[in-house]
Amino acid sequence: xxxxxxxxxxxxxxxxxxxxxxxxxxxxxxxxxxxxxxxxxxxxxxxxxxxxxxxxxxxxxxxxxxxxxxxxxxxxxxxxxxxxxxxxxxxxxxxxxxxxxxxxxxxxxxxxxxxxxxxxxxxxxxxxxxxxxxxxxxxxxxxxxxxxxxxxxxxxxxxxxxxxxxxxxxxxxxxxxxxxxxxxxxxxxxxxxxxxxxxxxxxxxxxxxxxxxxxxxxxxxxxxxxxxxx
Amino acid sequence: xxxxxxxxxxxxxxxxxxxxxxxxxxxxxxxxxxxxxxxxxxxxxxxxxxxxxxxxxxxxxxxxxxxxxxxxxxxxxxxxxxxxxxxxxxxxxxxxxxxxxxxxxxxxxxxxxxxxxxxxxxxxxxxxxxxxxxxxxxxxxxxxxxxxxxxxxxxxxxxxxxxxxxxxxxxxxxxxxxxxxxxxxxxxxxxxxxxxxxxxxxxxxxxxxxxxxxxxxxxxxxxxxxxxx
Numbered sequence: 001x002x003x004x005x006x007x008x009x010x011x012x013x014x015x016x017x018x019x020x021x022x023x024x025x026x027x028x029x030x031x032x033x034x035x036x037x038x039x040x041x042x043x044x045x046x047x048x049x050x051x052x053x054x055x056x057x058x059x060x061x062x063x064x065x066x067x068x069x070x071x072x073x074x075x076x077x078x079x080x081x082x083x084x085x086x087x088x089x090x091x092x093x094x095x096x097x098x099x100x101x102x103x104x105x106x107x108x109x110x111x112x113x114x115x116x117x118x119x120x121x122x123x124x125x126x127x128x129x130x131x132x133x134x135x136x137x138x139x140x141x142x143x144x145x146x147x148x149x150x151x152x153x154x155x156x157x158x159x160x161x162x163x164x165x166x167x168x169x170x171x172x173x174x175x176x177x178x179x180x181x182x183x184x185x186x187x188x189x190x191x192x193x194x195x196x197x198x199x200x201x202x203x204x205x206x207x208x209x210x211x212x213x214x215x216x217x218x219x220x221x222x223x224x225x226x227x228x229x230x
Numbered sequence: 231x232x233x234x235x236x237x238x239x240x241x242x243x244x245x246x247x248x249x250x251x252x253x254x255x256x257x258x259x260x261x262x263x264x265x266x267x268x269x270x271x272x273x274x275x276x277x278x279x280x281x282x283x284x285x286x287x288x289x290x291x292x293x294x295x296x297x298x299x300x301x302x303x304x305x306x307x308x309x310x311x312x313x314x315x316x317x318x319x320x321x322x323x324x325x326x327x328x329x330x331x332x333x334x335x336x337x338x339x340x341x342x343x344x345x346x347x348x349x350x351x352x353x354x355x356x357x358x359x360x361x362x363x364x365x366x367x368x369x370x371x372x373x374x375x376x377x378x379x380x381x382x383x384x385x386x387x388x389x390x391x392x393x394x395x396x397x398x399x400x401x402x403x404x405x406x407x408x409x410x411x412x413x414x415x416x417x418x419x420x421x422x423x424x425x426x427x428x429x430x431x432x433x434x435x436x437x438x439x440x441x442x443x444x445x446x447x448x449x450x451x452x453x454x455x456x457x458x459x
Contacts, residue, residue, distance in 0.1 A: 064397035
């Protein structure tokens with residue numbers, strides 16, 4: 001066993017964990033904002049808008065994230081027009097491509113979670129808001145969104161864990177997050193066991209921390225949905 | 231020229247499907263065992279299953295795959311060497327992929343099946359015992375048919391995620407649709423076309439599976455009262 005290699009490379013793992021967290025947080029924050037907008041429009045009375053969003057979520061939930069990532073990182077280079085344009089410096093950076101793929105992917109899942117939450121709101125809450133004469137904007141801000149978010153909390157928690165785990169795919173396009181660091185160390189030191197076990201342990205810790213955070217959030221903000229005890 | 235590449239890529243879809251089906255069988259077996267253990271009276275079994283599901287769901291699929299493909303043989307071979315055996319193991323990408331996906335989705339199936347078992351009214355099992363049905367007969371005629379209905383939504387979801395997860399095994403070197411798409415992309419200089427082709431293959435499986443499972447769902451929900459709305 002050569003755990004001393006892991007100890008020597010502790011700094012690299014810490015940097016990898018930093019990049020993993022950075023990717024997860026940026027993707028989740030952007031996706032959160034987009035998903036709320038899309039979820040409100042998901043059941044819009046305009047049929048074309050409904051179907052457009054439905055088609056988007058079907059395509060991005062129906063294909064592997066790895067393919068989406070490769071389509072963006074390798075695939076876009078096929079178009080000469082894009083390569084000549086001013087966006088190319090951004091689109092040729094792995095970091096930007098990974099973030100675009102992650103945001104598109106997790107937004108599709110989160111939109112469906114939030115839209116599902118909106119569909120299951122008790123009709124009485126919305127009727128009461130209308131009876132109070134709230135404008136659509138006030139209704140959304142005071143009634144729809146808080147009620148939908150608290151109800152979606154556990155599913156959304158699962159999605160954030162999926163996102164954390166999905167960042168491991170960033171290693172396939174040369175980014176040095178936790179998995180990338182582990183892969184690199186196996187190649188440099190010819191050891192196959194310790195780096196991957198360390199990577200797995202770091203992910204496990206991060207996952208448990210997320211699970212704990214969401215348990216707390218559910219207890220704090222969604223407690224009113226639980227049946228009263230005693 | 232291009233059509234040859236397209237045929238090769240789509241032909242490799244068969245490998246992906248084989249991998250998905252074999253992993254699904256393993257996952258269902260592990261899931262049933264896990265669910266029964268979780269409901270059993272033995273504390274040790276329950277804790278063991280709890281550790282299994284937490285570990286598997288706390289680590290990314292890709293990392294688990296690398297652990298099974300690279301780390302597990304390395305550990306075994308070190309052990310063999312320490313014992314002085316002239317023996318070394320190595321997994322093929324297909325075996326490693328199948329075992330990993332089976333393990334991962336076995337954990338998800340455990341949760342799905344446990345939930346389904348809980349949904350079966352206890353009175354029915356007691357009634358079966360009162361009629362003199364044995365344990366196996368009760369499981370086969372009373373519990374399993376209803377479990378299929380109750381587990382179907384979760385099962386569908388797990389299957390759809392499983393099919394997409396098979397794309398990861400291409401990173402171990404399995405020559406599946408993803409691997410072939412990559413090869414064709416590099417050979418022809420048309421990466422977008424070929425990754426789009428591979429993506430459409432997965433999307434087609436998703437759509438077909440959704441359709442099939444709606445049909446199965448209707449078949450197994452016959453005679454179930456729905457709340458009128």
